Amino acid sequence: MxxxxxxxxxxxxxxxxxxxxxxxxxxxxxxxxxxxxxxxIEHPEITDVDAYEAANSTVTATDDATADASAADATVTDSTYDSDDADVTISTVVTGTGDDTVTYYVADVTLTDATALRSAFAKNTFGENITETTSDIAADNNAIFAINGDYYGFRDTGIVIRNGVVYRDEGARQGLAFYLDGSVQVYDETATTADELLADGVWNTVSFGPAIVEDGAVVDGIEDVEIDTNVGNHSIQGDQPRTAIGVIDDNHLVFVVVDGRSPGYSAGVTLTGLAEIMQGLGVTTAYNLDGGGSSTMYFNGSLVNDPLGTGTERGTSDILYIEG
Known part of the structure; x- marks a missing residue:
């Protein structure tokens, strides 16, 4: 025992x-x-953005009647849109072969009125974790052209000015500001305030980054930059799907969406690769936006790109768009 x-x-x-x-x-x-x-879990802060902007905007933008008249006189093809307010030309570029193939989409945009480039939030609501697909947000706002924005709703920092209205004033990183005079500038959010930017004539801001081209040159060190490296978010290094904005001149922009993670169709690019694409388009300044499954371009009611090679969009919190 x-x-x-x-x-x-x-x-x-x-x-x-x-x-x-x-x-x-x-x-x-x-x-x-x-x-x-x-x-x-959704955390709404403003549940009717349209009403909020109508009550708080101090900017005289293109009114609905003028926009509707411009859209009515517009000419649309499979890859172009020409109106009194904006001209858009979409093109597709394929480079490389086999698993090194990279496919990206370029929207060359010229504006006659800087306020024709607008922003919209998912579900017409401002707050954290509120998402819809780029296509759905675009359709809700009668957009002829749209790209995903900065996914502001993933975080609670950054300066968020949209359509001439301040939504958030928590400077944290390098931002991009669109001015009423048609100029676009990279700036340090921590060195200013949303009210100061508004007073200086800022119409929209995006808060992601980094800037990848400045004064026509690729920015040094961009491969070492990390954005939102917290739980639940990918690093932005390596070959990835990408979205970026490039500035050629006042009121002349290019928007680029690079597909990725799809060997044989598009492998994606590094931030340096994205910067080199932008250089080739003749930009003086270029700025990286949210990428990965969020990278989406929309035109005339349809997806332009093929997100992750599956044709399935991931929800995002905001878009930049031109009304059609």
Missing amino acids: RPSTTVKPRRRRRRVIIGSALALTLALGGTTTWALERFV
């Missing part, structure tokens, strides 16, 4: 295992709750 002392340690070990498992379960439960709150 075995002595009783050989049994007691086993019982103590079981209690230790059970206790550890319970602690782990509680810890995971807390982490799950936090993750849901942080990345999934």
Whole structure:
């Protein structure tokens, strides 16, 4: 017969295992709750953006009647849009072969009125974790052309000015500002305020980055930049799907969406590769926006690109668009 002392340690070990498992379960439960709150559950702050902008905008933009008249007189083809307010030309570029193939889409946009380039939020609501596809947001706002924005709703920092109205003033990174005079500038969010930008004539801002071309040259060190490297978000390094804005001149912009993670169709590009694409388009300044599955270009009711090679869009929180 075995002595009783050989049994007691086993019982103590079981209690230790059970206790550890319970602690782990509680810890995971807390982490799950936090993750849901942080990345999934909607946190609306302004539930009717249209009404909010109508009440708070101090900018005289193209009114609806003028926009409707311009759209009515517009000429649209499979790849072009020409109106009194904006001209858009879409082109497709394919480089490389096999698994090194890269496919990207370029929208060359000229504006006669800087306010023709507008922003819209998913579900007409400002807040965190509120998403729709680029196509759905575009359709809700009668857009002829749209790209995904900066996914402002993933974070609670950054300066967010949209359509001449301040939504957030928490400077944290390098931003891009679109001015009423048609100029576009990279700026340091931490060195100014949203009210100062508005007073200087800013119409829209985006907050992601980094700037990848300045004064026509590729910015040094962009491969070492990290954006939002917190739980649940990818690094922006390596070959990835990309979205970027390039500035050729006042009121002359190019928007580029590079597809990726689809060997044989499009591998994606590094930030340096994206900068070189922009250089080839003749830009003086270029700025990186949210990428990955969010990278989307929309034109005249349809997707232009093929997100992740599956044709399936990932929800995002905002778009930049031109009304048609």
